[in-house]
Amino acid sequence: MLGIIGGTGLTQLANLTITGRQLIRTPYGEPSGPLLFGEMCGHPVIFLARHGNGHTIPPHAVNYRANMWALQSEGVTDIVAVATVGGIHETLKPSTVVVPDQIIDYTHGRKNTFYDGVDKLVKHIDFTEPYSEKLIDLCKQAAQLANESLIDGGVYACVQGPRLETAAEINRLERDGATMVGMTGMPEAVLARELEINYAAICPVANYAAGRGNSLHGIKYEDIGAVLDETMHRVRNLIEQVVIIYGH
Structure with missing residues (x-):
């Protein structure tokens, strides 16, 4: 089953036909909101808005475990x-x-x-490659089909x-090798x-990260909103193709 997590600018999927919703009780408290069960282009998918339906949960307060x-x-x-990220490179x-394909x-x-020694014994997992190569390839295929760069x-x-x-x-992050900056990847x-x-x-x-491009002297939040309105239309097209390929 494929799950989609929406972040800033994507609290809902307009092209998702919702067939049900359920707030799941977990051992770690309540998730950000109800899971939305539905279909996209005839294929099942589950959607969750990371920041809540009204974008009321800040990144540091998201209950990621739940x-x-x-x-x-x-x-x-x-x-x-x-x-959503700011561009450093x-x-x-x-x-x-x-x-x-990497994260810091x-x-x-x-x-x-989950392995904090409270309800599960401590476990050290391999995290050399933090993202799934299979799903990265799927996203690249979807971009080609959607004709999106x-x-x-x-x-x-x-x-x-x-x-x-x-x-x-941002200068420090760039020296560390980062090419983008966000608040929810970990x-x-x-x-x-x-x-x-x-x-x-x-x-x-x-947006450009602080001190880059037109953010050299500051970042205007209204500019971010305008960019996201345009960009999320393309992201929705991309996700639609992801769902179609995954469903096949």
């Missing part, structure tokens, strides 16, 4: 997550879409494992948020790995 547990409990084995301009975690204080590969720096970064922090990716769920991310670039 979200991932709830999806797995309903049979989800593969997840494509949408995660010069090729990642606003309105481009990228599928990262700068977050703190988030519940980032997609940047293949990049390093996602996951920061704590909810504030945006300073120019000096611990979502590692929790999926612990549950043996294949996971990939589609990342629309909403």
Whole structure:
């Protein structure tokens, strides 16, 4: 079963025919909202809005463990997550879409494992390749069928948020090898790995990161909204093709 997690700018899928919704009780508390069960182009899919239906949950307060547990409990084995980012590398301009293949975690204080020694013994999982190569290839195929450009590969720096970064922090992330910056990629990716769920991310670039491009002297949130309105239309087309290919 394929699960789609929507982030900033994607709290619902207009092309999803909803057949049911259910709020799942989990050992880790409540997820961000009800799971939406439905069909897209005749294929089943489960959708979850990461920040809640009204985008009321900030990145650091998302109950990532409950979200991932709830999806797995309903049979989800593969997840494509949408995660908005700021572009650090010069090729990642606003309105481009990228599928990262690596991640660096700068977050703190988030519940980032199911194996915390409380209800499950400590376990060290391999996280060398944090994203599913199978799902990355599927996203690239979908982009070709949707006739949408997609940047293949990049390093996602996951920061704590909810504030945006300073120019000096972005310089540091770039020195570390990051090409984009976001706030929700972790611990979502590692929790999926612990549950043996294949996971990939589609990342629309909403803005230049601080100190880059037209963000040299600051970032205007209204500009981000305008870019996302245009870019999410393309992301929805891409997801539709992902669902179709996955269904076959």
